[in-house]
Amino acid sequence: MKKIIGMLFLLIALCAITALINPNFLTPTNMQNLTRHIALLAIFAIGEGIVILSGGIDLSVGSIICFGGLFVMAGTADLGYNPWLVSGVLLVICVIIGLWHGFMVSKLGLQPFIVTLCSMLFFRGLSRGMVNDRAVGLGMEHQSFQSMGSGDVYGIPTPFVVLFGIAIIATFFLHFTKQGRYLFAIGRNEKAVAYSGVNVPRMKTIAYVISAVLAGVAGILYAGYTNSVQPATTGQAYELYAIAAAVLGGCSMRAGEGTIIGIIIGASILRVLTNAINLLGISTLWEFAVIGAVILAGVIADAAYKKRSANAQSRRVASIIKQLEATPGDVSSESMRQE
Amino acid sequence: MTCRNGGDKCPLLSMNGVTKRFPGVLALADVNLSLYQGEILGLIGENGAGKSTLMNILGGIYAPDTGEVLIEGQPVKLGSVQDALAHGVAIIHQELNLAGNLDVASNIFLGREPADKFSVVKRKKLYDEAAVFARMVGLTAPLNAVVEDLPSAQQQLVEIAKAISQSAKILVLDEPTSSLSDKETQKLFSVMRMLKEKGVSMIYISHRMREIEEMCDRALVLRDGRCVGELAGSEITRDTMVRMMVGRDISRFFPETGDSQAEEPVLSLRQVRCKACKGEFSFDVFRGEVLGVAGLVGAGRTELMRSVFGVEPVLSGEILIDGKKVAIHSPIDAIRHGIALVPEDRKELGLLLEMSIKENVPLPTLPVTPGFLMDDKRDIKLTQAQITALSIKTPSMDQAVECLSGGNQQKVVLAKWLALKPKVLILDEPTRGIDVGSKSEIYRLIRHLADDGIAIIMISSEMEEIVGLSDRVMVMHEGKALGVLNKSELCEERVMQLATGGGC
Numbered sequence: 011m012k013k014i015i016g017m018l019f020l021l022i023a024l025c026a027i028t029a030l031i032n033p034n035f036l037t038p039t040n041m042q043n044l045t046r047h048i049a050l051l052a053i054f055a056i057g058e059g060i061v062i063l064s065g066g067i068d069l070s071v072g073s074i075i076c077f078g079g080l081f082v083m084a085g086t087a088d089l090g091y092n093p094w095l096v097s098g099v100l101l102v103i104c105v106i107i108g109l110w111h112g113f114m115v116s117k118l119g120l121q122p123f124i125v126t127l128c129s130m131l132f133f134r135g136l137s138r139g140m141v142n143d144r145a146v147g148l149g150m151e152h153q154s155f156q157s158m159g160s161g162d163v164y165g166i167p168t169p170f171v172v173l174f175g176i177a178i179i180a181t182f183f184l185h186f187t188k189q190g191r192y193l194f195a196i197g198r199n200e201k202a203v204a205y206s207g208v209n210v211p212r213m214k215t216i217a218y219v220i221s222a223v224l225a226g227v228a229g230i231l232y233a234g235y236t237n238s239v240q241p242a243t244t245g246q247a248y249e250l251y252a253i254a255a256a257v258l259g260g261c262s263m264r265a266g267e268g269t270i271i272g273i274i275i276g277a278s279i280l281r282v283l284t285n286a287i288n289l290l291g292i293s294t295l296w297e298f299a300v301i302g303a304v305i306l307a308g309v310i311a312d313a314a315y316k317k318r319s320a321n322a323q324s325r326r327v328a329s330i331i332k333q334l335e336a337t338p339g340d341v342s343s344e345s346m347r348q349e
Numbered sequence: 350m351t352c353r354n355g356g357d358k359c360p361l362l363s364m365n366g367v368t369k370r371f372p373g374v375l376a377l378a379d380v381n382l383s384l385y386q387g388e389i390l391g392l393i394g395e396n397g398a399g400k401s402t403l404m405n406i407l408g409g410i411y412a413p414d415t416g417e418v419l420i421e422g423q424p425v426k427l428g429s430v431q432d433a434l435a436h437g438v439a440i441i442h443q444e445l446n447l448a449g450n451l452d453v454a455s456n457i458f459l460g461r462e463p464a465d466k467f468s469v470v471k472r473k474k475l476y477d478e479a480a481v482f483a484r485m486v487g488l489t490a491p492l493n494a495v496v497e498d499l500p501s502a503q504q505q506l507v508e509i510a511k512a513i514s515q516s517a518k519i520l521v522l523d524e525p526t527s528s529l530s531d532k533e534t535q536k537l538f539s540v541m542r543m544l545k546e547k548g549v550s551m552i553y554i555s556h557r558m559r560e561i562e563e564m565c566d567r568a569l570v571l572r573d574g575r576c577v578g579e580l581a582g583s584e585i586t587r588d589t590m591v592r593m594m595v596g597r598d599i600s601r602f603f604p605e606t607g608d609s610q611a612e613e614p615v616l617s618l619r620q621v622r623c624k625a626c627k628g629e630f631s632f633d634v635f636r637g638e639v640l641g642v643a644g645l646v647g648a649g650r651t652e653l654m655r656s657v658f659g660v661e662p663v664l665s666g667e668i669l670i671d672g673k674k675v676a677i678h679s680p681i682d683a684i685r686h687g688i689a690l691v692p693e694d695r696k697e698l699g700l701l702l703e704m705s706i707k708e709n710v711p712l713p714t715l716p717v718t719p720g721f722l723m724d725d726k727r728d729i730k731l732t733q734a735q736i737t738a739l740s741i742k743t744p745s746m747d748q749a750v751e752c753l754s755g756g757n758q759q760k761v762v763l764a765k766w767l768a769l770k771p772k773v774l775i776l777d778e779p780t781r782g783i784d785v786g787s788k789s790e791i792y793r794l795i796r797h798l799a800d801d802g803i804a805i806i807m808i809s810s811e812m813e814e815i816v817g818l819s820d821r822v823m824v825m826h827e828g829k830a831l832g833v834l835n836k837s838e839l840c841e842e843r844v845m846q847l848a849t850g851g852g853c
Contacts, residue, residue, distance in 0.1 A: 187722055188715045193713065198701040205690065205698050206713040206765070207681040266703060310451065 013260045013312065017275045019185040020308070024279065028286040035289055036164075037285070044285050050159075050231055051251060053173050056180050057224030057234035057261075059251035064217045066115060066122040070129035071225040072248035074107065077133040078229025079239035085147040086155075093148075094154040097230050104226035105219055112215025130186035130249065138241040146174030147238035153175040159234025169231045173274070181270040193217060223237035254305050255280055279304070350389045359422065361386045362407075362438075362519055367416035368531065369402055374551075376402040377413070377574045384519065387444065387604075389541065389551045393564035395594055395784035399574040400554055404521050408440040409433035439512035440521040440613060445504050447657070449497030452477035453488070456496050462689050477630045482510040486540050500647070502533035505560075509540065514645055519564045526560060527781070530645035531812075531845065538564055556785070557811075558587040561722045570594055592722050601818035603789075604796040613672065615804040616688070616773045618657070621666035625652035627828035629666060634773060634804040635821075639795060641819030642808045645846050649828040650808045651693055654775050658690040659683045670772070681716055688774035689713070691762050691779060699762040702751040706743060707732045709750055717769070735764035756787025763794070774798065779792070811836065812841045824848050 031036040050078040054071050056144065061068045073233045078100050085096035148156060192213045195203045204210045233239050239248045259276025261268030283304060287297050358458060360383035375443035377399045384390050394400050405411045407418065409427040417424050420436050427433045433440075447456050454476050455462070463474040472475050479492050512520055517652040521761060522541075526534045541551060556560055561568055565713040568580045568594040578593050614633035621630045626649055634640050640651050655661045657668060659677040667674050672685045677683050683690070686835060696829055701709055711728040718727075732746045739760045745752060750761055759779065777793065780788045795818060799805050809815050815822055822834045824847035831847045 028408075188720075191708070191715065191723055195701055195704065195708070199697075201698050201710070202701055205658075205680055205692055207679075207684040208715045209679070209716075210679065266701075307560055 014269060014275065015271050016311075016315075017272065017279065017308075017314070019257065021275055021279050021282065024282050028282065028289060032289045035285070038121045040285070040289070041166055042338060044281060045170045046235070047167035048274075048278045048281045049167060049173040050228060050235065051248075051255060052223045052274045053169070053176055053231070054221075054228040054248065055252040055255035055273050055277045056176060056270060057221035057247070059259065059261045059268050059270070060180070060184065060193065061122075061180075061217045061221045062253070062256050063197050063265055063268040064106035064193040064214060065200065066214065067126065067253070068111070068218065068221045069123065069126040070107070070111070070133060071252055072245040072250075073130045073133035073137065073220060073226045074104065074222060075223040075229040075232060075245035075248055076239065076241065077137045078104070078226045079233035079236075080137050080146055080241060080243055081140055082142050082230055082233050083148060083239050087146055087148055088141075090276050097155075098232065100227050108219030108222035109215060111218035111222065112211070115218065116211035116214040122281065124206065141241055143241050145238045145240045147236075149237075151283060156234045156237055159231040160237070169235070172231065174225070177270050177274060180220075181292075184270060185269070189213065189216065192300070194266055194288055198266075225340065231293060235249040251280060254301070258305060258308050355823045360384055360419075361421060362421045364403070364407065365417050365419070366412045367403065367418075368404065368410060369399075369413050371644075375404075375574055380416075380571070380574070380576050381557060382497075382569055384552060384581050386518075386550055387545055388566045389545060389553055389564050391561040391568035392552055392554045392571070393556075393561060393568055393590055395786060396573035398571040398594070398784075400571055401523070402439060403571070404523060404552070404554070405729060407433065407438055407521065409438075418508055434517070436517055437516060437518035438521070439515060439517035439519070441508045441512065441523065441525060443524045443527060445501075445508050447496050447504060447507060450495065450668065452493045452495055453483065453490055453499075453507055454492040456507050457482055457514055459511070461515075478514075479510075482514045484508045484545075485513060486696060487536065487543075500532075500533075501528045502537065505529070505537065506540065509544075513544070514829050517549070517551050519552070521554070523554045524556065526555060526557065529646070530810075531618075531848075532645070534560070558761065559813075560840065561585060561590065561844040562587060591653075591785055604793050609687060614669075615671060616657075616806075617672070619667040619669065621653075621668065622664040623649075623653055623656035624661055624664065624666075625828055626656075627650040628830060630830055631666075631771075632823060632830065632833060634806055636801050636804055637802050638820040639805045639807055639818055641801050641804060641815040641822040643812070643815045643822050644825035645810075647827075648825040648848070650825050651777055653825075654690060654777060654806065654808060658688060658775065678792075684717055684769060687769075689766035689769055689771035689773070690775040691766055691777060693777040693804060695758055695762045699736050699765070700750050702750055705749055706736070706741070706753075706761055706764075707745045707746040707760055710746075710768055713765050715767050731768050732764075735768055738767070740790075741763055744800070756783045756785070757791070757836070759783055759787070759791065760794075763791075767798070771803060773804045773806065775808075777808045778810065779807060780809075780811070812844060815843050815844060 034040060039109060053129060054075065058071060060069055081100050082093060082096050083104070085091050085099070086093040111125055111129065114120045115122050158168055158172075163171050184193065192208050195208070196210055196213055200210055229245070232244065236244070254271050255276040256268065257263060257276070258279055259268070259272035259274065261273065280301060283301055284297060286292060292300075292325070362382075362384040364380065364382040367380045369375055380399065380403060382390075382403065390748065392400050392403070402411065406413050407427065409429045409432045412428065418427060419425065426437050427436065427438070434764065450458060451459070457479045458475055462470045463478065464470050476492050483492060483623060484505045486509050488503060488510055490503045496504060496613075499507070509520070520530065525537060529537065532670070544551065553565055562585050565585060566581070568585050568590065569576060570578045570580070570590065572594060580589060612635065615636050616634045618630045618632055630653060642654075644650050652661060656663045657677070659679045659682050663677065668677055669675065671687075672709070675682070675686050677686065680690075701712070708726055710732045716729065729746070735741070735745065736746060740759045742757050750758055753761065776795065781789055783791065795805060795807065816839055820836055822839055822844060824831045824844055826848055834843060
């Protein structure tokens with residue numbers, strides 16, 4: 011909880027500094043643009059975060075976003091199907107991709123890094139091959155579908171509304187259901203969870219399905235927003251953004267911890283940074299350097315804080331346990347005290 | 350300077366007035382230790398008594414706050430493991446420090462390989478020299494065998510050979526027998542006796558009092574970071590040591606066994622085969638009894654019980670609960686039929702160390718309770734009930750399990766499974782790595798659970814425990830059951846005879 015508050019302060023500070031230097035930061039247009047980008051990132055970062063906290067990693071999300079966007083665009087523009095229908099089919103395909111990842115990781119025992127790395131390469135290649143490496147868009151057609159990415163609801167960007175819905179469902183799932191508890195527990199100690207009667211392969215598979223489906227949703231929204239999906243570049247390195255957002259937001263790469271709200275704050279920090287680089291007139295060539303430095307600083311600060319609080323904690327516990335063991339009434343420990 | 354064994358005023362090693370403080374704990378308070386040439390000194394005490402800290406100071410891992418270390422009468426500064434080795438001190442830790450992927454010879458000379466001027470290892474020289482040390486410690490494994498493929502007894506000998514090759518004068522053995530069979534232990538002891546003949550001094554740490562009795566010339570007892578006494582020769586008896594370690598008599602270490610009320614069996618195995626089993630298993634476990642399962646490490650006891658619990662497949666045969674045949678394919682099936690398994694390695698298989706007691710205890714109950722949501726109130730009630738029932742010592746149920754002592758951690762694992770109210774409770778080495786005080790508490794608890802009507806299967810490698818606590822004992826040897834001993838025929842010699850493969 012403290013960590014979330016810390017990250018929230020960092021986010022507010024970043025916003026305040028940017029706004030002070032360039033008041034344009036606070037214009038409605040910029041705010042809308044910013045929240046739209048935050049939402050587009052946070053949606054698949056939530057999926058990534060769920061995989062990470064259960065002890066895995068998903069490197070395929072960037073390619074799935076690209077594949078998803080192209081699938082919807084090409085299905086609609088080239089083949090003439092209804093975009094909503096095509097989106098539905100896409101999400102089913104994403105479920106299958108997630109099941110496949112889960113099967114290979116939990117049943118075949120392959121490394122998640124390798125399995126999803128292969129998917130990353132596969133879906134990038136598939137995307138470029140299936141449309142012959144040409145950008146696909148809808149032009150002026152299907153405005154209502156495009157507005158999923160580019161439109162707004164009472165001034166709030168539609169992707170942000172979608173994120174809101176997803177965040178509520180994900181929070182409920184992760185923090186209030188048994189399945190959510192299993193995912194955290196699997197991240198901590200998979201074997202102990204299996205011995206407790208939990209179907210570990212199924213739970214891991216669920217995490218990969220969530221990640222693939224949310225990447226698919228993000229792909230649909232990106233397609234609507236940009237109205238032009240580039241097979242070679244759309245979604246490139248987005249898996250790394252997603253991992254960065256999740257880690258900034260409190261998902262430890264050692265697994266077993268993380269919150270949905272934290273991931274959203276993490277995604278926001280990344281997007282505010284990008285926005286600030288633009289607004290402050292820094293060359294965008296520096297963007298990755300800045301983001302890399304900020305994430306590293308965040309992780310170092312977190313490690314230092316954790317070490318300090320862990321030390322304080324173990325000191326406190328040691329003294330309390332000493333007291334407890336010295337309490338009378340328990341013969342074995344009482345007499346241990348006597349010389 | 351000549352120093353002779355025992356009695357003399359001239360110890361090979363003395364540690365004087367050693368004090369070490371960690372944040373919040375006084376780990377060692379003014380501890381004195383002396384070790385003479387060619388002597389085996391037992392170092393005993395409960396977990397947390399300061400044995401490891403003292404040895405880590407000797408091994409150059411910690412620096413003492415105050416106090417000095419003298420070797421051959423000269424004060425020495427042991428600032429690192431290298432310093433310690435240079436002064437002839439080698440520590441064989443409980444968890445061995447070998448490069449598992451390298452072979453025996455390379456491990457013995459790791460970091461000191463004979464090489465030419467281009468740093469190319471002279472392989473012939475390496476193996477020839479390694480052979481000398483391997484023979485010395487009775488290491489039978491081939492020198493080119495990869496270390497991680499060797500049984501742990503052989504690995505230990507590799508460590509000892511390594512220490513000897515570094516001309517160690519002082520050898521510290523930290524619980525070397527905890528994963529060895531009795532036969533392997535005896536072999537290790539003969540190596541120790543041989544080293545002693547050669548003038549090597551040893552400090553021997555063990556929880557097994559009989560081994561201290563058998564091997565040590567003197568014994569130093571630590572309690573709460575202080576020396577509470579030194580025993581020599583015939584004073585070294587189990588009772589004296591235990592009394593000094595815990596500061597009281599444990600007159601009734603094992604609770605009295607109840608009357609075994611043999612009626613209907615709760616769990617029955619009929620011609621069951623598992624992966625590691627060579628034979629078929631057919632036996633019954635009755636309500637209210639403790640069935641001990643004895644055998645050497647590697648006899649297939651853990652594997653058999655894991656099959657009963659559904660972690661590993663049952664290849665053929667039947668498992669019956671209350672006389673009815675049941676199908677167990679995974680732990681959840683076993684749990685549904687009222688079988689619980691407290692695994693051998695609590696850190697690896699039993700606990701979510703970083704998570705709280707409240708998150709650990711209810712875990713096995715979650716998959717078998719109806720409903721989709723977490724129920725915090727239920728979890729709190731259930732956890733509180735177990736904390737009270739097992740008197741788990743903790744400031745609160747939100748405490749991370751890793752901060753608890755070994756005994757209390759083991760109680761949390763027990764609590765997890767007792768919360769399910771099982772009919773059959775399988776305990777795999779329930780007191781491994783637990784100090785004497787907590788042990789007797791766990792024993793009383795096990796007996797109490799049996800009296801409540803639970804059928805208990807207890808795997809144990811500690812003979813005392815098997816004989817002291819069980820109503821009946823099944824002895825396994827190399828994947829086969831060699832016999833079941835009733836209370837009346839139960840004695841250590843009999844169990845040992847069967848466990849080592851001796852016929853009935």
